[in-house]
Amino acid sequence: MTDLTRIDVAELGRLLTAGEVSAVEVTRAHLDRIATEDGRLGAYLHVEDDAAVAAATTVDEARARGEELGPLAGVPVALKDLVVTQGVPTTSGSKILEGWRPPYSATIATRLADAGTVLLGKTNMDEFAMGSSTENSAYQVTRNPWDLDRIPGGSSGGSSAAVAGHLAPWAIGTDTGGSIRQPAAVTGLVGHKPTYGSVSRYGLIAFSSSLDQAGPLARTVLDAALMHEVIGGHDRCDSTSIDAPLVGLADAARAGAAGDLRGVRVGVVRELGGDGHTEGYEPGVLARTREAVEVLAGLGAEVVEVSCPSFDLALPAYYLIAPSEASSNLARYEGVRFGLRAGDDGNRDLDDVMALTREQGFGPEVKRRIILGTYALSSGYYDAYYGQAQKVRTLITREFTAAFADVDVLVSPTTPTVAFPIGTRVDDPIAMYAADLCTLPASLAGLPAISVPSGLSDGLPVGLQVMAPALADDRCYRVAAALEAAQDGARGHRLLDELPTPAGAA
Amino acid sequence: MSSISRDDVAHLARLSRLAVTDEELDRFAGQLDQVLAAVARVGEAAVADVPPMSHAVPLTNVLRADEVRPSLPRDAVLAGAPAAEEGRFRVPRILGEEE
Numbered sequence: 001m002t003d004l005t006r007i008d009v010a011e012l013g014r015l016l017t018a019g020e021v022s023a024v025e026v027t028r029a030h031l032d033r034i035a036t037e038d039g040r041l042g043a044y045l046h047v048e049d050d051a052a053v054a055a056a057t058t059v060d061e062a063r064a065r066g067e068e069l070g071p072l073a074g075v076p077v078a079l080k081d082l083v084v085t086q087g088v089p090t091t092s093g094s095k096i097l098e099g100w101r102p103p104y105s106a107t108i109a110t111r112l113a114d115a116g117t118v119l120l121g122k123t124n125m126d127e128f129a130m131g132s133s134t135e136n137s138a139y140q141v142t143r144n145p146w147d148l149d150r151i152p153g154g155s156s157g158g159s160s161a162a163v164a165g166h167l168a169p170w171a172i173g174t175d176t177g178g179s180i181r182q183p184a185a186v187t188g189l190v191g192h193k194p195t196y197g198s199v200s201r202y203g204l205i206a207f208s209s210s211l212d213q214a215g216p217l218a219r220t221v222l223d224a225a226l227m228h229e230v231i232g233g234h235d236r237c238d239s240t241s242i243d244a245p246l247v248g249l250a251d252a253a254r255a256g257a258a259g260d261l262r263g264v265r266v267g268v269v270r271e272l273g274g275d276g277h278t279e280g281y282e283p284g285v286l287a288r289t290r291e292a293v294e295v296l297a298g299l300g301a302e303v304v305e306v307s308c309p310s311f312d313l314a315l316p317a318y319y320l321i322a323p324s325e326a327s328s329n330l331a332r333y334e335g336v337r338f339g340l341r342a343g344d345d346g347n348r349d350l351d352d353v354m355a356l357t358r359e360q361g362f363g364p365e366v367k368r369r370i371i372l373g374t375y376a377l378s379s380g381y382y383d384a385y386y387g388q389a390q391k392v393r394t395l396i397t398r399e400f401t402a403a404f405a406d407v408d409v410l411v412s413p414t415t416p417t418v419a420f421p422i423g424t425r426v427d428d429p430i431a432m433y434a435a436d437l438c439t440l441p442a443s444l445a446g447l448p449a450i451s452v453p454s455g456l457s458d459g460l461p462v463g464l465q466v467m468a469p470a471l472a473d474d475r476c477y478r479v480a481a482a483l484e485a486a487q488d489g490a491r492g493h494r495l496l497d498e499l500p501t502p503a504g505a506a
Numbered sequence: 507m508s509s510i511s512r513d514d515v516a517h518l519a520r521l522s523r524l525a526v527t528d529e530e531l532d533r534f535a536g537q538l539d540q541v542l543a544a545v546a547r548v549g550e551a552a553v554a555d556v557p558p559m560s561h562a563v564p565l566t567n568v569l570r571a572d573e574v575r576p577s578l579p580r581d582a583v584l585a586g587a588p589a590a591e592e593g594r595f596r597v598p599r600i601l602g603e604e605e
Contacts, residue, residue, distance in 0.1 A: 100586055101585075101586065102586070103578050103579075103582035103583055103585065103586060104578060196562040196563055197562070197563045210560060210561045210562065211562075236570060239565070239568035240561070240563055240565060240568075242563065310551070312547075313547060313548055313551055315544075315545075316544060316545035316546070316547045316548045317545075317548050319541065319544070319545050320545050320548060327522065331523075334523070335588060336587065336588070336595050336597055337583075337586070337587055337595060338586040338587060338588075339586075339588065340588065341588035341589060344588075344589065344598050348598060349598055349599050349600060349601065350597055350598045350599065350600050351523070352525075352598075353598045354523045355520075355523045355524060355525035356525050358522075358523050358524050358525070359524050359525040359526060359527075362524070364530075364533075367519075367524055367526065367530070367534065368534060368537060368538060368541070370522045370524065371515060371518045371519060371522060371524070371534060371538060372538055372541060372542075374518045374521050374522045375510065375514070375518050375538075375542075378518075378521075384549060385545070385548070387558060388548045388549055388551065388553065389545075389548050390558035390559055390560060391551065391553035391556040391557070391558050391559075392548050392551050392553060393558070393559040394553070394556045394557055394558065394559040395551065395553060395556060397559060397562075429537055429540070429541055430540055430541065430544050433544075444562075445562060446561075446562020446563060447562075470562070470563075
């Protein structure tokens with residue numbers, strides 16, 4: 001029998017709808033693989049096991065009764081562990097929330113459940129999504145299926161490892177400064193950060209509220225678009241969610257795969273790996289990027305170079321804005337309403353208990369960012385740091401606006417290097433932050449951006465980032481799908497098919 | 507631009523309600539100094555006349571109808587609390603000895 005863990009979501013949905021496979025079969029196939037493979041990958045913090053089989057059974061019974069089900073009913077899904085799920089452990093990768101079972105569910109979790117998808121479990125992540133390697137998780141190391149000694153990216157590294165390792169057909173990630181796109185790039189997946197406001201943040205454990213967005217990690221551009229259509233759209237529970245219909249994202253992916261990019265203007269951002277801006281970029285990453293752009297040109301796209309000088313300031317601006325917002329958001333962990341409480345011996349007062357709880361519950365990167373954010377927001381420094389960073393944010397947004405007057409999409413490498421070895425950057429914040437160099441401009445401007453595989457360098461995946469104007473997520477899917485179809489066609493198989501198959505896999 | 511001293515970190519940790527250890531103070535002071543040096547470049551940007559941007563989506567006053575909707579059951583909420591008593595969150599005493 002075909003290995004059900006290797007089938008794309010679009011095809012799985014068709015097989016389930018046609019009754020050729022049951023939801024229980026598909027779910028069990030994934031649970032079995034998790035049982036044998038996750039010991040080495042460390043992708044999951046929690047697996048639903050019997051609850052997943054029960055949910056799948058419900059779908060099969062409904063289908064047997066002839067109920068009208070959606071096209072994705074019975075497809076399993078994994079959620080990054082900052083998506084709040086009623087009754088299911090949710091930690092955000094932090095000890096401060098160990099054992100917490102939320103009393104409600106995030107809007108995106110509810111929408112996925114309403115579509116009939118089956119929750120497999122919750123995936124590992126950098127604590128409170130702060131990191132680019134998943135090494136900042138308070139619980140475990142997650143490994144890259146392409147090379148077990150390397151990071152799976154971060155902060156959505158549990159989700160990327162799960163999908164690339166075929167422990168889930170797709171997964172939810174979240175992206176504040178690149179945490180969907182960079183893990184996708186280094187594991188050979190497609191990852192899309194939607195337009196800010198395109199996907200509800202209700203029930204997502206907040207890191208930096210003006211930047212956080214949830215989105216898909218998938219094996220194909222079409223699957224990513226299908227998930228975006230399920231989770232996206234207006235939500236009255238999130239006042240920043242955009243009250244406008246999603247444009248046809250799956251249609252855009254299908255159109256792109258047809259391979260005609262005539263009339264599409266592609267801008268290559270000089271400041272992100274172009275002439276004079278190659279420091280820190282691996283030659284293999286730049287070569288794959290050049291080749292991908294040539295493929296787009298070969299499909300009819302008009303390619304020009306675009307200069308956005310203030311993008312050089314995106315990294316410093318981000319590392320002031322995000323910690324500032326985090327220092328405020330993380331004030332809610334006070335050891336009273338949920339999670340950990342430490343040092344409550346009957347003598348200590350609330351202030352001391354709070355400080356001991358936070359000291360014990362937060363890891364080093366979270367503490368660093370809380371302290372940095374508190375500093376950047378403090379009287380006397382506010383204008384020089386946070387205020388200045390907010391003005392830089394305006395500059396970056398203006399340069400995007402100017403660029404999009406002349407081009408339809410902008411492209412760059414997704415991240416300057418392939419997956420780096422575990423342990424090499426975790427004690428060097430500056431080196432870790434460099435992984436976000438290319439993804440930060442679109443984050444700060446709130447724009448949609450996708451990472452799509454562009455090939456291998458030294459046997460490890462490289463991603464191309466495609467950025468578009470706000471609410472033009474369809475352009476990301478269209479251009480990414482065109483590249484994917486052209487490269488898959490040229491090599492005769494998918495990039496992910498070159499993944500070394502772990503022993504024991506079917 | 508300024509740098510962060512060990513005393514500064516201790517002060518900021520107090521403001522942030524983090525009971526950091528001496529070892530952490532030494533480590534964070536060095537690391538935060540490095541991070542601050544790396545982000546200080548924002549100070550070089552010519553942005554005197556540029557308005558600050560706090561948010562990607564320009565939104566003001568999103569209002570909803572003022573209607574009663576069901577809230578979470580009390581027990582469900584208290585179930586997640588580290589300590590609860592008599593249907594309420596139990597909190598350590600709020601005032602110190604000297605107060």
